[in-house]
Amino acid sequence: MRPVSIVGIGKTPFGVFGDRSLLDLATEAGRKCLKNGGVEVPQVEAFYLGNFAGPAFVGQNHLAPYVAAGLGFEDIPATRIEAACASSGSAFFHAWSAVASGIYDVVLVVGVEKMTSQPASRVTDILASAGDLGGEVAAGATFPALFAMIARRHMHEFGTTREHLAAVAVKNHANGARNPDAHMRKPITLDQALNGRMIADPLTLYDCSLVSDGAAAVVLCPSERAAEFSAKPIRVLGAAQASDRVALADKDDITTFRAVRRAAEKAYRLAGVGPKEIDLAELHDCFTIAEIVAMEDLGFVRRGEGGPAVAAGFSAIGGELPVNTSGGLKSKGHPVGATGVGQLCDLALQMRCEAGERQVSRTGVGLAQNLGGSGATCVVTILGR
């Protein structure tokens, strides 16, 4: 396996864009990325697209060649990867595997989702299809409800409180307010977060990530060729993907995600680092409780200590290990299929010292954790300079 680097990044803002199509968003991110990396269209040897539910949200299927053609690619393999909210993390993982193993040199990965053209209850329905349709979804479960049950159990076993959950939302909104590309650039107070409209007890509207449109892209090549394209390449130190059962009730313990632990173990081993060496992270805060559980599963804090750590400022900008300096899914937005690659773009911005108002000082090693469903897929990626 050979070392691989990210040589270009590109993103659309995340938000509600009534006048923009899936193709429009995906090609904007892709073109910005190639330009950012100094990569010409004919140099790209393969294209991977991360997308969760384009066919349900906008009707179009066969999306990989559809977007590839929009980007001007001819003949090259174009592959769509679907892994719920980890779709583009997984697309990145497979692109990285292909470059690392020597099959291709230059590969473009785009993640995209166009969600806001559907009414809220239909969006809930489409998202729920990433759960177990015959069991939990038939009983009426939504994703907020599944994560609410995770939160309830975590509270029961470890004493996590609603204030701990709200602290995640307050932190991520404060960070997102400093991100010009974030969906919701609005700081919130602890009081607001605690008194939001109840969605699935104990989760309020402020515990839930946003329904957004958006796209993100990265371009990869072997590290030995990185200097041809970029003055600031970012090295992929390790990447790993793991799976678990889809239904929440089929997991032995819902206060921890087995797939996150397994992917993290592998990624740490490949990268030759441990949780203590991580300087900053983008974690999958689809719900506030998910960021707390991820911090524990990744070994940033001990089990049960995620909530108190966030409330004490451990993961704030300026804290010991800043988490979601971009605003996270909570404030930056969560265009499902774009999220995994979006996290990598945000880490790369920090590691290139291009993160503006939200720039942190220590950026040697960054970690991204992208979760699919209620933990049935997880991709962990570790970047370095």
Added chain:
Amino acid sequence: MTVARCNGCGKTHAGAPRFCACGGEGFAAIEASGRGAVYSCTTLYAAAERFENDLPFQIAIVELEEGARLTARIAGAAVSIGDRVRLVEERGGVAFFSAA
């Protein structure tokens, strides 16, 4: 209500499992008592289109006395983690439990 017991390790599963984590593929259907305890639960105030008329409603992961877990609807008074519950009906493939 029946649950599937693995012929290999004896673990019970709700629904129709294809395999067990122990590697076993053979299962025996056993009659379940219909009694169990709440492993976790939530009350929903927003739902998918086809459940909007039921709002608000409570769902739970119920751990049956036989060990298997399933996601169920709660009928009647709200329950909390650890509460004993019993099966009251199965409708459209969904189990409804109430406080025991």
